[in-house]
Amino acid sequence: MDKISSKHMQPRHRGEWGSKLGLILAMAxxxxxxxxxxxxxRMAAQYGGGAFMIPYFLALIIVGLPIMITEWHLGRFGGQHGHGTIGPMIYLQAKERVKPRTALVLGSICGGLAFAIPVLINSYYNHIVGWSLNYAFQSLIGRMGPDVDKTAAYVDAISNPLPAILFWIIVMILLAVAASKGIKKGIEAWSKVMMPTLYVFGILLAIFALCTPARPDTPNLTxxxxxxxxxxxxFSKINWEVVLATCGQIFFTLSLGMGLIANYASFLKKDDDIVVSSIATVSLNEFAEVVLASTAVVPLAFVFMGKDLIDPSMGSIGFSFMAMPNxxxxxxxxxxxxxxACWxxxxxxxGFTSALALFNYLVTFIEEGTKFSRGAASWTAFLVLIVLGLPVVIEPILNAGSQIYFDTVDSWVGSYLVLILGLIELIVVGWMVKPKKTLEGINSGAKAKMPLWIVTCFIKVITPAILLVVIINATISKVQTGYFSLTGGENGHILWTNIGRGMIIAVFLFGLIVSIKLLKREYSKDLVKNK
Incomplete structure (x- = not known):
């Protein structure tokens, strides 16, 4: 690429995936x-079943796949210049159309967002993974029987300091150990074990669910x-609200707009096929979601719960940790x-394989910003996430199971900021780089070449337009529900709401400042010339 400082003409040795299978399993x-x-x-059931699935598949094709391919392309491109984080990737792409100092602004904003999003998600996501491990252990030893109040058990799991902290720390240690081993011996090796096991458990639960007879008192609930x-x-239930929900689910389920896909793709070889890899990643995810989750969870829940499974007040956590055990x-x-225990x-x-991708982004960010080794960066990330995860564990202990901080961070980061980062990625790749050059980068090493209209129609126009509409409507919805209120707070809990908001702002600003310094250090000559 022209006008790139000589420092990055020969990329740093950052490690590579050991096999195609390992890469696909890690991405999955x-x-x-x-x-x-x-x-x-629960979303599929709540939004009308088949009425949800029709726009869901359309969103997968029109929104999910184009952004997935874009992030794979960004990642491999960045890796060739020694980068594994979004900020420098966006800077180098934007510099094709705008001056370096303008590209610096875009790269720094994306760098700050792509730092805040995975770090903040990881700060609470690791706790949920810990709860899952705790519940699996409790199920194995028979402590989740019919005489146990599942609501009380859940409150105890998150508010009792011993289990809440113990299983969280266990998960954190496992993440640090896996990440410290590197790409091939760490992330890839763990994914090769965990992903097949996950699919086996999913298939077993699906078979069991389909063979579960109706209860005598409710013979129609089969x-x-x-x-x-x-x-x-x-079809009468298909409306704009359903369309918005499907787009949000596509981002959530494919881990888009978080920097994670690009981070993993940065460890690709120059001639790796990102077209096939993108499609394979989406396919494995959809098999787990559409086939296994639909076949295992919904039939089983329907037999024992009927249409109560769509009760919005239950929430995803309540459904998983209270309703399903019942x-x-x-x-x-x-x-x-x-x-x-299987569930x-x-x-x-x-949860662990996704948490590992989130964790690895922070490790990569630390590596690029410092001279730390992989091991030192992994344990530094461990300490950072311990500090950022403290509010998630402290609030329920102090307030009898309250999770306002958790909900605030999740609602902003997990379903709003990801959309903004995804939109900026599309604008930069679609509008600041010539379509033929983007296509050349995507098709490099591909056996089945993508046509140019995928770039010119979807990556450049249709997908960002849809995403912009979704963001505008999501913003309107947040305004109407008081998410921008400085006095009321979400659900009326101002203290923990504002602590959550403050944490989001602080982490973003830290990522922004570090991204600016990193780009100025790496591309000082370009920025001085500003041509």
């Missing part, structure tokens, strides 16, 4: 997370009736423990 592990199994089934409830389309209690003896180990493996 990044995408396949808790949202596949606890968020998707597993097949549950599938019909999910897949039978009611459903398992209807099973006889040891079978209840086994099925419960929570499934959540643990899905």
């Amino acid at each position: 592990g990044n995408a396949v997370g808790l949202g596949n199994f606890w968020r998707f089934p 597993a097949l009736a549950g599938l019909e409830f999910l897949w039978k389309p009611d 459903a398992f209690n209807s099973l006889p003896g040891v079978l209840s423990n086994i099925v419960g 929570f180990f499934l959540l643990f493996f899905a």
Whole structure:
């Protein structure tokens, strides 16, 4: 690429994926997370079953795939110049059309967002992974039986200091160990074990769910009736709210707009096929979400809960940690423990592989900003996330299970800021680089070449336009529900709401400042000339 400082003409040695299979499984592990199994089934049921699935698949094709390919392209491009974080990738792409100092602004904003998003998500996501491991352990030893109040058990799991902190720390240590081993011996090796195991548990639960008979007191609530409830389309329920929900789910489920896809793709070889890799990643994720989650979770929940599974007040966490264990209690003896353990180990493996991708982004950010070794960067990331994760564990302990801080950070970062980062990525790649040059980068090493109209129609126009509409409507919705209020706070809890808001701003500003310094250090000659 022209006008790149000589320092990056020969990329640093950053490690590479050991095999194509390992890369695909790691990427799938990044995408396949808790949202596949606890968020998707409830959303699909809540928004009309088949009425949700029609716009869902359209959003997958029109929004999901173009952004997925864009992020794979950005990642491999950045890796060739020694970068694994979004800020420098956006800077180098934007510099094709605008002056370096303008590109610096774009790169720094994206760098700050791409630092804040994975770090803040990781700060609370690791706790959920810890809860899953705790529940899997409790199920194995028979402590989740029918005589246990599941609501009280959940409150105890998050507000009792011993289990809340213990399982969180265990997860954090495992993440640091896996990341410290590097790409091939760490992330790839763990993904090769966890992802196949996840699919096995999912298939076993799906078979069990389909074979589960209706209860004598509710003979109409069968597993097949549950599938019909999910897949039978009611076209009268398709509306703008459903469309917005499907777009949000696509971002959530594919880990888009977080910098994670680009980070993993930065470790690709120059001739790796990113077209096939993108499609394979999406396919494995959709198999887990649409096939396994729909077949395992919805029929089983429908048999024991009926249409109560779509109750919005339950929330995804309540559905996973309270409603589903209650459903398992209807099973006889040891079978209840086994099925419960399978469910929570499934959540643990899905959550851990996604948490590892989030964790690795912070490790890469530390490596690029300092002279730390991989191991030192991993344990530094461990300490950073311990500090940032403290409010998530402290609030429930102090306030009897309250999770306002958790909800505030999640609502802003996990479903709003990701959309903004994704939009900027599309604008930079689609409008600041010539379409033929973008296509050349995407098709490099590809056996099945993408046509030019994918770039000119989708990456440049259709996908960013849809995303802009979604962001505008999401902003309007947040204004109407008081998310921008400085006095009321979300749900009326101003203290922990503002602590969450303050944390988001502080982490973003830190990432922004570090990104500016990194880009100024790496591309000082370009910025001085500003041509």
